[in-house]
Amino acid sequence: MSSILVVDDSKVMRDMVVACLRGIPGVEFAHASSGLEAIERLSLAKFELMVLDLNMPDIGGLEVLEFVRGQDLLSKLPILVVTTRGDEASRAHVLAAGASGFLAKPFTPDAIIAEVEALLLRGTGPAS
Amino acid sequence: MSEGADLTEFVAAYLVETEEHLGVANSQLLAIEASLRKGESNPRALRETFRALHTIKGLSSMVGVEPVVEIAHRMETFLRDFDREGSPLPTRAVDVLLRGVRAIGQRIASLGSGTAVAPPPQELITEFDTLGAPLPQDQKPLLDLDLEPELLAKLAPFELAQLRTASEKACRALRVDFLPSPARAAEGFTINSVRERLAGLGEVVKALPLAVPVSTEAPGGLAFALLLVSDAADDVIAQAVGIAPNAVKSLLARSLAVGVDPSERALPPELVEDERPGPRQAVVRVDVRRLDDAMERLSALIVTRFRLARAIAELGADGADTRAIQQVMSDSARELRDLRAAIVAVRMVPVAELLERIPLLVRGLCRHTERAVKLELEAGNAELDKAVSERLFPVIVHLVRNAVDHAIESPDERVRRGKPREGLLRVSCSSRSNTRLELSISDDGRGIDREAVARKAGRPTPASDQALLDLLCIPGLSTRSTVTTTSGRGMGMEIVKRIVIDDLGGELELVSTFGVGTRFLLRVPLTISIVDAFSFECEGQRFVVPVSTVEEIVEIDAALVSYSPMPRGDQPRVGIIARRGKAIPLLMLSELFQLGPPRSVTAKAIVVRRAGQPLAFGVDRMLGQQEVVIRPIDDALIRSPGVTGATDLGDGKPTLVLDLSQIGAAYAALEVAAAE
Numbered sequence: 001m002s003s004i005l006v007v008d009d010s011k012v013m014r015d016m017v018v019a020c021l022r023g024i025p026g027v028e029f030a031h032a033s034s035g036l037e038a039i040e041r042l043s044l045a046k047f048e049l050m051v052l053d054l055n056m057p058d059i060g061g062l063e064v065l066e067f068v069r070g071q072d073l074l075s076k077l078p079i080l081v082v083t084t085r086g087d088e089a090s091r092a093h094v095l096a097a098g099a100s101g102f103l104a105k106p107f108t109p110d111a112i113i114a115e116v117e118a119l120l121l122r123g124t125g126p127a128s
Numbered sequence: 129m130s131e132g133a134d135l136t137e138f139v140a141a142y143l144v145e146t147e148e149h150l151g152v153a154n155s156q157l158l159a160i161e162a163s164l165r166k167g168e169s170n171p172r173a174l175r176e177t178f179r180a181l182h183t184i185k186g187l188s189s190m191v192g193v194e195p196v197v198e199i200a201h202r203m204e205t206f207l208r209d210f211d212r213e214g215s216p217l218p219t220r221a222v223d224v225l226l227r228g229v230r231a232i233g234q235r236i237a238s239l240g241s242g243t244a245v246a247p248p249p250q251e252l253i254t255e256f257d258t259l260g261a262p263l264p265q266d267q268k269p270l271l272d273l274d275l276e277p278e279l280l281a282k283l284a285p286f287e288l289a290q291l292r293t294a295s296e297k298a299c300r301a302l303r304v305d306f307l308p309s310p311a312r313a314a315e316g317f318t319i320n321s322v323r324e325r326l327a328g329l330g331e332v333v334k335a336l337p338l339a340v341p342v343s344t345e346a347p348g349g350l351a352f353a354l355l356l357v358s359d360a361a362d363d364v365i366a367q368a369v370g371i372a373p374n375a376v377k378s379l380l381a382r383s384l385a386v387g388v389d390p391s392e393r394a395l396p397p398e399l400v401e402d403e404r405p406g407p408r409q410a411v412v413r414v415d416v417r418r419l420d421d422a423m424e425r426l427s428a429l430i431v432t433r434f435r436l437a438r439a440i441a442e443l444g445a446d447g448a449d450t451r452a453i454q455q456v457m458s459d460s461a462r463e464l465r466d467l468r469a470a471i472v473a474v475r476m477v478p479v480a481e482l483l484e485r486i487p488l489l490v491r492g493l494c495r496h497t498e499r500a501v502k503l504e505l506e507a508g509n510a511e512l513d514k515a516v517s518e519r520l521f522p523v524i525v526h527l528v529r530n531a532v533d534h535a536i537e538s539p540d541e542r543v544r545r546g547k548p549r550e551g552l553l554r555v556s557c558s559s560r561s562n563t564r565l566e567l568s569i570s571d572d573g574r575g576i577d578r579e580a581v582a583r584k585a586g587r588p589t590p591a592s593d594q595a596l597l598d599l600l601c602i603p604g605l606s607t608r609s610t611v612t613t614t615s616g617r618g619m620g621m622e623i624v625k626r627i628v629i630d631d632l633g634g635e636l637e638l639v640s641t642f643g644v645g646t647r648f649l650l651r652v653p654l655t656i657s658i659v660d661a662f663s664f665e666c667e668g669q670r671f672v673v674p675v676s677t678v679e680e681i682v683e684i685d686a687a688l689v690s691y692s693p694m695p696r697g698d699q700p701r702v703g704i705i706a707r708r709g710k711a712i713p714l715l716m717l718s719e720l721f722q723l724g725p726p727r728s729v730t731a732k733a734i735v736v737r738r739a740g741q742p743l744a745f746g747v748d749r750m751l752g753q754q755e756v757v758i759r760p761i762d763d764a765l766i767r768s769p770g771v772t773g774a775t776d777l778g779d780g781k782p783t784l785v786l787d788l789s790q791i792g793a794a795y796a797a798l799e800v801a802a803a804e
Contacts (some may be wrong), residue, residue: 010183010188013183013187013190015138015141033320036323039337040308040319040348040350043347043348043349044308044348053186059335084185084189101242106548
């Protein structure tokens with residue numbers, strides 16, 4: 001069973017992500033509604049993948065990325081960043097900060113499934 | 129498309145969540161405006177507004193509401209520049225932003241009601257270009273904070289300023305570190321719960337993750353540094369985080385110099401406990417129809433219980449020992465009552481939520497009328513049935529409009545009369561009992577001119593406030609001869625009366641002193657029951673019947689109705705009509721209620737089921753279908769089987785709500801007729 005941590009302060013958005021990914025065999029989901037909660041969950045349980053939003057209260061997704069990549073235990077965690085800022089500069093910025101994948105909102109169910117399946121297969125950290 | 133991943137199913141949740149974000153944007157923009165008036169910037173409110181819009185944009189793009197995406201995007205880019213610089217917004221911008229929020233709200237509402245979503249308002253979008261750019265702010269070095277450089281680097285200028293100026297507000301800037309672990313989580317200490325508890329004691333300016341060496345206390349190699357300003361004592365803060373009091377660190381050398389002895393500040397723990405708001409409860413928003421559905425199912429359960437009770441009584445009459453079952457039955461009655469109360473409680477919404485939109489309304493009214501008004505809202509913890517709250521809102525809006533538009537004088541006039549420049553408008557409420565809510569809307573304006581009202585109505589001058597209120601509620605009366613843009617001719621006082629008294633079964637009271645002010649007092653029931661109902665007419669009298677009890681409405685061809693040969697005693701005639709090849713009994717309601725002579729022509733019949741058998745009631749004509757509020761009939765003289773309650777169809781007269789299958793039960797002859 002692969003555990004996926006879905007991080008977004010919008011419950012509707014988390015539910016949408018889970019609805020899209022539910023069909024992938026052998027996955028289970030945990031939710032976090034803030035950047036700090038995401039970091040707390042990652043430090044206490046093992047996850048195979050994190051789907052991360054950038055716009056959040058307390059600390060944003062970029063800060064979460066930066067922190068997680070600085071931790072030895074988490075440096076290899078596949079992280080898919082999902083954001084409304086879909087331009088090339090943002091993509092480059094997010095990937096440079098250590099994201100494994102990048103998906104702009106709005107996305108289709110097929111697009112996020114493809115990203116997640118690829119990351120789960122590859123199973124390692126930042127995009128090369 | 130993959131199975132089960134159709135995002136359109138999220139539209140309902142989208143509507144609810146975006147409404148929340150729009151509410152945040154509105155209230156934060158008003159907070160920014162209030163700060164600007166005091167000559168201060170409010171970077172935190174600015175950031176919250178930005179975030180709300182950004183979330184709306186993201187969600188709207190998923191749901192495919194392009195016009196909303198475009199408006200939110202423009203507003204967000206505008207705000208981002210100011211957020212980055214930490215620079216105050218131009219005053220005019222707040223207004224444009226509020227209009228943007230309204231434009232988004234209208235488009236989301238269209239989506240909700242299934243009508244076409246209007247394109248983005250181009251004028252509004254281009255207006256943002258005219259608002260100017262942020263001025264670069266002086267960034268003073270702040271070296272007096274006792275923080276590691278890597279944490280210091282993560283703080284925005286306004287956050288640094290907030291920590292640094294804490295002592296000016298008799299608060300202290302503090303730091304506590306929280307180490308999450310499964311053991312702490314089991315005791316209820318997680319980063320979310322800790323942050324919420326601290327938010328009740330002060331303001332958490334920033335929370336940051338820190339990597340620490342892995343140990344038993346920090347199995348995840350993680351700590352959170354929480355930076356806050358608070359006037360609470362160290363031990364209270366320590367308790368909220370679950371750490372030792374000496375682990376609460378001061379961030380400013382200066383604040384120690386202020387010389388506050390923490391032990392002097394410390395209150396006995398039990399007092400502190402009482403003042404502290406509990407951690408925010410998780411909230412679920414539910415469609416009211418689902419609750420109505422639950423209530424309907426509960427009603428079915430109650431009916432089943434009655435049948436069970438009857439069956440047990442029959443057993444007892446046959447000589448069986450039913451004592452043990454009786455005990456179970458009385459437990460079940462109590463549980464059913466509790467369950468009903470629990471469902472009713474779910475329908476309650478805080479009155480504070482109802483009043484949330486009033487500040488925005490008053491602000492707009494003040495602008496149009498050039499009035500200066502200070503608004504005081506006081507809702508306390510009062511709660512109200514969602515259905516009552518929805519009906520009451522237009523009444524509050526009307527009374528608030530009247531107060532600003534007609535009652536409160538212009539600032540100059542007020543000064544001339546020796547009143548404060550700013551008028552005072554107070555909306556407050558309290559639960560007077562378990563069943564009623566009292567809501568008061570008062571102003572210190574000019575009061576109502578009785579003589580003018582009397583002249584206008586062509587009646588003698590009212591002697592009492594009650595008589596004045598009656599006069600004001602005469603349809604079509606408006607004390608202003610001109611139509612104003614804010615109040616218009618809109619909804620008159622007669623509608624207020626109709627909603628409060630006729631619809632909700634509440635009371636309305638007025639106290640007005642000429643030159644001094646006016647106060648409206650509304651007492652309304654906390655809950656009401658609402659059903660979707662058909663209305664119909666018999667011999668000129670109107671009745672309603674709940675849609676859920678009706679199986680079908682059929683046309684009757686008078687020539688094809690045959691009647692049972694001989695009605696017995698006071699039994700009414702029973703007709704037989706054919707419905708899909710089966711004969712079903714037909715009763716004329718006008719005969720049952722002795723409204724007039726038996727009629728041979730009846731246009732329609734309402735078919736219900738009684739004990740599984742169809743049964744038709746002839747009526748003169750159907751009037752329509754609408755939601756009605758059912759008020760119980762408390763008068764024992766009027767109460768009668770088959771009458772569930774009374775309602776008002778908008779004509780001010782009570783209309784009976786019928787339970788036709790119960791009426792059918794009263795006429796045993798029917799079954800005989802059906803068998804023939």
